[in-house]
Amino acid sequence: MVLKLEHVTKRFGSFTAVNDLSLSIPESEMFGFLGANGAGKTTTFRMILGLLDPSDGKVTWDGKPINYETSHIIGYLPEERGLYPKLKVRDQLIYLARLRGMNKQDAAEELEKWLTRFRIPEYMDKKVEELSKGNQQKIQFIAAVLHKPKLLILDEPFSGLDPVNVELLKEAVLELKEQGTTIVFSSHRMEHVEEMCEHLCIMHKGSPVVHGSLKEIKRAFGKKNLIIHADFDLEDIKNYPGVKKAKQTPEGVHLQIEGEYVAEKLLKDIVGKGFIRKFVLEEPSLNDIFIEKVGASYE
Amino acid sequence: MNNFWIILFHTYLTKLKTKSFIITTILTVVLVLGLTNMSNIINFFNDGDGDDKIAVLDETGVLFEPLKEQLKATGADVQLEAFAADDKEAEKGVKEGKYKGLLILTFDANELPVATYKAMSISDSTSVTTLSGALQQIKTQLAASQINLTQEQLAKLYEPVPIEKVALEKNAKTEEELSQARGLVYVLLFVIYFAVIMYANMIAMEVATEKSSRVMEILISSVSPIKQMFAKIIGIALLSLTQLAVLLGIGYFSIKKNIDSMEGDFFSFFGFGDIPLATIIYAIIFFLLGYFLYATLAAFLGSLVSRIEDVQQMITPMTLLVVAGFMIAMFGLGQPETPFITITSYIPFFTPMLMFMRVGMLTLPTWEPILGIVILLVSIILLAFFGARVYKGGVLMYGKSNSFKDIKKALQLTKNK
Numbered sequence: 001m002v003l004k005l006e007h008v009t010k011r012f013g014s015f016t017a018v019n020d021l022s023l024s025i026p027e028s029e030m031f032g033f034l035g036a037n038g039a040g041k042t043t044t045f046r047m048i049l050g051l052l053d054p055s056d057g058k059v060t061w062d063g064k065p066i067n068y069e070t071s072h073i074i075g076y077l078p079e080e081r082g083l084y085p086k087l088k089v090r091d092q093l094i095y096l097a098r099l100r101g102m103n104k105q106d107a108a109e110e111l112e113k114w115l116t117r118f119r120i121p122e123y124m125d126k127k128v129e130e131l132s133k134g135n136q137q138k139i140q141f142i143a144a145v146l147h148k149p150k151l152l153i154l155d156e157p158f159s160g161l162d163p164v165n166v167e168l169l170k171e172a173v174l175e176l177k178e179q180g181t182t183i184v185f186s187s188h189r190m191e192h193v194e195e196m197c198e199h200l201c202i203m204h205k206g207s208p209v210v211h212g213s214l215k216e217i218k219r220a221f222g223k224k225n226l227i228i229h230a231d232f233d234l235e236d237i238k239n240y241p242g243v244k245k246a247k248q249t250p251e252g253v254h255l256q257i258e259g260e261y262v263a264e265k266l267l268k269d270i271v272g273k274g275f276i277r278k279f280v281l282e283e284p285s286l287n288d289i290f291i292e293k294v295g296a297s298y299e
Numbered sequence: 300m301n302n303f304w305i306i307l308f309h310t311y312l313t314k315l316k317t318k319s320f321i322i323t324t325i326l327t328v329v330l331v332l333g334l335t336n337m338s339n340i341i342n343f344f345n346d347g348d349g350d351d352k353i354a355v356l357d358e359t360g361v362l363f364e365p366l367k368e369q370l371k372a373t374g375a376d377v378q379l380e381a382f383a384a385d386d387k388e389a390e391k392g393v394k395e396g397k398y399k400g401l402l403i404l405t406f407d408a409n410e411l412p413v414a415t416y417k418a419m420s421i422s423d424s425t426s427v428t429t430l431s432g433a434l435q436q437i438k439t440q441l442a443a444s445q446i447n448l449t450q451e452q453l454a455k456l457y458e459p460v461p462i463e464k465v466a467l468e469k470n471a472k473t474e475e476e477l478s479q480a481r482g483l484v485y486v487l488l489f490v491i492y493f494a495v496i497m498y499a500n501m502i503a504m505e506v507a508t509e510k511s512s513r514v515m516e517i518l519i520s521s522v523s524p525i526k527q528m529f530a531k532i533i534g535i536a537l538l539s540l541t542q543l544a545v546l547l548g549i550g551y552f553s554i555k556k557n558i559d560s561m562e563g564d565f566f567s568f569f570g571f572g573d574i575p576l577a578t579i580i581y582a583i584i585f586f587l588l589g590y591f592l593y594a595t596l597a598a599f600l601g602s603l604v605s606r607i608e609d610v611q612q613m614i615t616p617m618t619l620l621v622v623a624g625f626m627i628a629m630f631g632l633g634q635p636e637t638p639f640i641t642i643t644s645y646i647p648f649f650t651p652m653l654m655f656m657r658v659g660m661l662t663l664p665t666w667e668p669i670l671g672i673v674i675l676l677v678s679i680i681l682l683a684f685f686g687a688r689v690y691k692g693g694v695l696m697y698g699k700s701n702s703f704k705d706i707k708k709a710l711q712l713t714k715n716k
Contacts, residue, residue, distance in 0.1 A: 012712070013711060049520040050520070051519060051520055051695060052695070052712070068521075068522065068523050071520060071522070072521075074520065076516070076517060076520050078513055078516045078517065080513045081512070081513060082512065082513035082514045082515070082516050082517045083512060083514055084508075084509070084512060084514050085508075085512055087313070091313070092514075095305070095309050096517060096518075096521070098305050099302055099305055099518065099521040099522055100521050143517065
């Protein structure tokens with residue numbers, strides 16, 4: 001049960017939305033799919049869902065093409081709310097689940113469980129338009145998972161949620177993963193991706209620029225973050241060889257350095273200059289990598 | 300259950316339960332009941348009101364009784380009351396509302412009747428016409444007896460010239476049949492017109508709502524857009540049939556029940572005396588075909604807009620087509636045999652109304668309506684084929700532009716090159 005994208009390209013006229021994308025996502029894995037706005041994420045999702053046919057390459061699940069025969073194994077949470085505003089929660093979720101091949105009774109039971117789990121059982125008979133944005137998002141999430149899909153596509157699942165609800169949803173997502181669901185997950189919140197995904201891919205203008213496991217990506221990135229808080233003047237450090245970027249903070253500096261060796265040398269040089277309250281070498285955050293890889297072209 | 304049926308019944312049942320649908324149905328039922336009971340309603344307001352009596356001041360002393368007899372003989376709905384006092388007092392009675400009007404009868408120099416009619420306003424021409432007709436009869440009789448004509452001679456004078464109308468075409472409808480057909484066709488044309496506009500609009504709105512609420516993306520990731528589009532169209536068709544069945548059923552029984560009170564009314568021009576079954580069947584066939592044609596058009600036009608506000612703008616050209624068809628059909632009711640009508644009845648977008656009008660009004664050879672039906676079926680299939688492709692791409696397009704250029708863009712989206 002592997003989701004495979006092989007050299008997938010999608011062109012709209014002369015515009016290439018996705019260019020030669022190859023991914024392989026095994027069962028029970030959470031895959032982070034990142035990219036700036038317009039990088040081709042939604043187009044890729046639509047190709048996985050079978051809404052769009054790739055211009056080149058193919059998308060397969062378990063070796064077979066994805067089409068309407070297989071739609072019951074896929075769950076999809078679109079980036080924007082996709083619910084009938086005028087329908088009651090019960091009616092529309094059962095309707096959507098039935099379209100994905102679930103029968104009425106099972107859908108009703110599952111729905112009851114999920115609503116209770118998300119602490120909103122009282123919304124069963126409310127219209128969606130009467131709910132707050134965050135609660136609508138929970139309903140949207142239930143719509144994506146109600147029919148117990150094997151492949152779950154989450155496009156910005158946590159947008160519009162408060163921290164408590166983010167935790168609630170995260171737990172649910174992780175549990176689904178434990179149960180063997182393959183999850184493709186897109187978010188602009190790097191800390192969520194960092195926390196939840198082992199593998200990821202960063203898209204930029206239709207092409208994958210970073211691809212692999214989180215650890216490898218960080219290792220390959222090479223650069224590290226160094227935080228120094230000290231009593232003496234750290235102004236000169238900005239020009240120290242091997243320092244890529246420096247940011248002054250009230251208590252000291254945040255540096256981006258080429259590698260560990262820079263930190264070693266630097267520590268030797270500043271010892272004795274005064275009291276060093278903090279000297280921390282950190283792995284680069286996904287945020288740094290993303291900005292470096294994607295943001296470069298904006299500058 | 301197959302997804303197609305799930306969508307079909309979901310569309311049907313959800314729409315059936317909406318407040319707007321229930322309210323429109325009830326309002327239309329009230330309207331139908333009102334129209335078919337029009338004479339009862341008018342009578343209801345007239346009865347019990349004593350002011351439709353007319354005071355008669357007969358200065359000749361001999362005219363009142365014959366006039367009353369005459370009115371009774373013709374079955375006119377005018378009540379007379381002899382008034383003995385002078386005209387001042389009678390006028391007072393009219394002003395106070397005791398009488399509808401005051402009729403003063405005198406003789407002229409030739410001993411023939413002369414009348415003056417006084418009322419608060421002279422807008423009520425019916426009573427005057429009735430009175431004048433009756434007086435005319437009396438005058439004729441008086442004048443005849445003055446010149447010593449016998450009743451037989453008088454009858455001879457007034458005997459109407461018989462004109463027999465013979466239609467040379469076989470099976471051609473008689474004048475009576477024509478007016479009978481006209482009424483039914485007129486009403487059914489209205490029904491087709493409103494129903495097609497209303498339900499096509501409903502389809503376009505449905506599609507645009509699903510698209511703008513983005514639920515479309517979820518829907519078409521479980522069901523193919525084409526299946527979804529047709530399930531929706533047929534679901535709404537079922538809804539329309541439900542509504543029409545209620546309205547036609549109630550209208551039919553209401554007419555049957557009130558048939559007596561309608562005769563001699565304006566209904567006789569639009570005679571509903573007996574309703575030809577064939578016309579009703581053709582009406583249903585042409586309504587359904589017209590609906591499918593326009594609904595398919597509406598569905599793919601609706602799929603091109605991203606916001607509900609733009610729906611009306613998008614489907615205006617379609618609405619104009621329906622209106623044009625209706626206008627031509629209305630014109631054709633008077634002259635159903637004009638070549639212009641014959642030709643336009645074969646143009647797909649006009650066929651539903653025009654061919655129905657022709658088949659209802661004229662005696663057409665069977666191949667004509669069948670050709671019309673075939674033309675419609677072919678156009679529906681072609682449009683469905685084209686519309687489905689536009690729809691498939693259209694539902695994925697979000698943007699502010701909503702012009703007919705988008706059709707091309709939508710088609711491009713569905714291509715995989």
